[in-house]
Amino acid sequence: MRFGYLGPETTFTHQALLQALEQAPEELSENAELVPFTSVATATNALVEGEIDAITAPIENSVEGGVSGTLDVLASHDRITIVAEQIVPITFVLAAKKPMDLADVREVASHTHAQAQVQGWIREHLPDVAIEPASSTAGAASTLAEATEEEAAGRAAICSPLAAEHFGLEVLASGIEDTVGAQTRFVIVTRNHRIPARTGADKTTLVVHLPHNRSGALLEMLEQFSANGVNLSRIESRPIGDTLGRYSFSIDAEGHLEDRRVASALRGLHRMCPKVIYLGSYPRADRLRITVDAATADSSYDDASRWVADLGRLISSQE
Amino acid sequence: MRFGYLGPETTFTHQALLQALEQAPEELSENAELVPFTSVATATNALVEGEIDAITAPIENSVEGGVSGTLDVLASHDRITIVAEQIVPITFVLAAKKPMDLADVREVASHTHAQAQVQGWIREHLPDVAIEPASSTAGAASTLAEATEEEAAGRAAICSPLAAEHFGLEVLASGIEDTVGAQTRFVIVTRNHRIPARTGADKTTLVVHLPHNRSGALLEMLEQFSANGVNLSRIESRPIGDTLGRYSFSIDAEGHLEDRRVASALRGLHRMCPKVIYLGSYPRADRLRITVDAATADSSYDDASRWVADLGRLISSQE
Amino acid sequence: MRFGYLGPETTFTHQALLQALEQAPEELSENAELVPFTSVATATNALVEGEIDAITAPIENSVEGGVSGTLDVLASHDRITIVAEQIVPITFVLAAKKPMDLADVREVASHTHAQAQVQGWIREHLPDVAIEPASSTAGAASTLAEATEEEAAGRAAICSPLAAEHFGLEVLASGIEDTVGAQTRFVIVTRNHRIPARTGADKTTLVVHLPHNRSGALLEMLEQFSANGVNLSRIESRPIGDTLGRYSFSIDAEGHLEDRRVASALRGLHRMCPKVIYLGSYPRADRLRITVDAATADSSYDDASRWVADLGRLISSQE
């Protein structure tokens, strides 16, 4: 199987994919071929056209961009499905080609999103350094690794520990991110619409277009979740793009399509919204089982259906 | 068939029953036996025990009381069903045994609820008259009819036109109600749980117990209707009676159990409420068809169910 | 001061008024004159016209009717205010002019609502007795008291213990109601719009007309309460009467006009509803203090107002 990812090698997206393969069955991970792409859009096209079998892309809080791109790309295809998510802890190192004193670092390269996350550390430890943008943290590391010794003098890269190791760089300082504990969420997307079975700790991703751009429409849409006791863990409005003021919502809901409460909420959305795109149900990366209220347990839906069906048998016209 | 009603003869409830029988198939109305009861509770017991086959009782705005009694009695039985409703226009006459000048009327008898509805007229035309309470408007008329001529001197009754006619009284004044156009709603209740087929202009009556006595519980309950586009035409809170502060709600919803949107709302109520009593779906007396939003038409429910079922087929565990 | 009530003497409404006077300052209760009326409407007219100073009327679960009448009468006047409520426990006795064996009772008189509440007992202990309707439980007792010994032979009345005592009747059986612990709620209404101060255990009564007869309007109205954390202890839909399908709602809300959360909900109702009638804020009969969520405590409203006012000072146009 061929797995595309937002590259180049050793990006955090790459790490998310490696992490996913570690958890996968051995026969899958042993035969996996990893293919870097320069954008989520090109990777998705390759997926849709059958050149690759899955892609890994950032969906929330990415260090290296791509999040809104991922959301929009996923929303524009209806033959792809999210089958897994991966959470990757975000930590940065300052790396150089050779061991070097911090005082000798004159130029630091990295992706702008990564720079934003270490700027406090930079200001404190390297106040006078020049910042050189790179297209990704991995790109910064690889460029430095390929540089001649002369070119590499006084230069360092901000990158992931994996990138530093992979490209044989020396780590000058580690854990330099300003916010400790930051994480980025990635999704694994496949072509064939095969939905993983319910685990009890699942998430469902949707794109929903609102019927009207009015005060109550968003609320009415959310009531379909609320009336079924379905909690949302992410919601983002996205302009639909056809006319000003029309919005779609990218949503992560807690639960699986197999959960009666999720299926019921989906039916409600399908009725009231001009467009609902189902992007998949898949295990939560944190394996956290949520507590379901008795009123929205599967058995409550079954009982309620049976009750109404029993009543329905008394209708004269249906005898 | 034996039809019980809140009597005595010629009450407005009696009129509602006669009106219902006029609209019924000839073979039914020709063989109907009408049985007056002194209360809704005794009539309902007779129904449940099989002594009679149906009862007629006031459910909204009764001139002669019985409304809250009817609501509570219906809520306490689960083997009875409302199969029809009747609207009776409420109008009163002042009637006497013999023709008489208004100036000679010294005493007027009627049910207190009826008196309340003609008090403006009484004040204007009979300012000095003595008011004598009777147990019903029909009772006032029949007592007067049975009185000796001496006893009947200077006396009149406030009753329905039907009662005046039935008991052979002279109408001294008609249309004496203060509010023109008042109506009372009655229901026909049977024992056997046979639900009339959908006509497209239907009403469904329920009793619902709320899960908790808190600010949001009523709202959450109503959201089950709202999320399915079901309008309510009547809602009344009733203390449940077991502990202080617990309420049930007596509800008339627009639509029929056969309507997918009503069935869906019922399922939602059954899930979230500790008790839901279904009291029947039946044609509206006004035959008014309601406009159903596209999002809550039967076809929308069918489409949504099909969509989710199609998605469900892709779940791995269900192959 | 003159206090009107739904009479005659010794009705449960009378008891409610006596109970209220017991709790009132001595100078008030000593100088009180009690005036029975035959209907809530006539009493209310007398109040509005200044003939009396207050009225007592049933508002929930009355044994002797008058509830819907009370609601409608209160809604139709805007110069009257509820200043107190009284809860009266409902219990019945079987009383006769002379001591008598139950086996000798051949006829029992009472108000139909009262009969409904003792029918189980009657069926068990007096299965063959004739039921004679009376205009009130008090009326049944007084008629029996005034009867000759001959007339009174074999006859009994179902009435309140107070009525039996007042009219000098013998109690043949007491506590004969089928539902133990039943209560009726009464309100004391005055003319002068003086609102009792907040006690911390208060209730506010309103009549609200809905803007449109559509699925969402009731919900939107209730959201004004919910958004301010105000719980409802009673809600009843009442046809407005001008056109079919328009409803008003009679509502008891927990809290006092002085509570910021109640005032805020009232403002919201006033904005969205074509008509809001404020009928008063008054101490709850049960003196039960409700727990107010931190988000809807007065201090939260004050903090929020201050915060927005502070922000407002930064607006350029307002400098």
Added chain:
Amino acid sequence: MRFGYLGPETTFTHQALLQALEQAPEELSENAELVPFTSVATATNALVEGEIDAITAPIENSVEGGVSGTLDVLASHDRITIVAEQIVPITFVLAAKKPMDLADVREVASHTHAQAQVQGWIREHLPDVAIEPASSTAGAASTLAEATEEEAAGRAAICSPLAAEHFGLEVLASGIEDTVGAQTRFVIVTRNHRIPARTGADKTTLVVHLPHNRSGALLEMLEQFSANGVNLSRIESRPIGDTLGRYSFSIDAEGHLEDRRVASALRGLHRMCPKVIYLGSYPRADRLRITVDAATADSSYDDASRWVADLGRLISSQE
């Protein structure tokens, strides 16, 4: 005045700033000094520390990233205010140092977000070209402009028309974006908390933390808007970052702090949410006046306040 922006020169953010200055008073635009920054975070720090007076940053749908960064950065400072927004139409050109046939283009440089938006065109017209990531579209153009003729042979950049013009490049093809009509929204942020006066076509930006991570909390939060008839034009959930599963919401609401309905919604949010950050009210870029329902017009709020205040004067304790 010194205006920071997400640079380098000729980025779309730069364009947004130029566009804003064109609309500003002449004395402001003539004395403006424009300062590029490599990230929103560094620009914001410079703003907070007084080095610059305003910043321009992308807030929705950016071609060059920075959106989630902008949202998070704005949320983490409480002494800055959005005072304006600018919408910039997004269109791309393919530019080279010298006129060149498309067939001769072998390598194309651009920011990855920009590449994603032209990939359809690239696939059709330059199927075999090598893609070279650059840190921004402007950076791609400037690098090409500075290249020697030899280095520039066979190379092109994807950039804005402004960048091509500014760096003296030849436009080989224009309007090459796959989605015609795409736009990015930028905000102008200042330090001094001075809120522009209401224009009638305004927007208010907030960050709101939810009280609990449960099914109903989001709905309750949105009801504060809905109960005041305030429409949202953007909503995005953002992890708060302290514990898993806690979310904040970045929100654009229609209307201005001076609008009574917006102030009322803000008060409601302040009461129920642990944290509300007000980021400013400012004119909408599209100057579109919204229609306000009568129920939520300023006059309705004033009427309602007056009504409740009048009632309040009747409270005994407040005499």
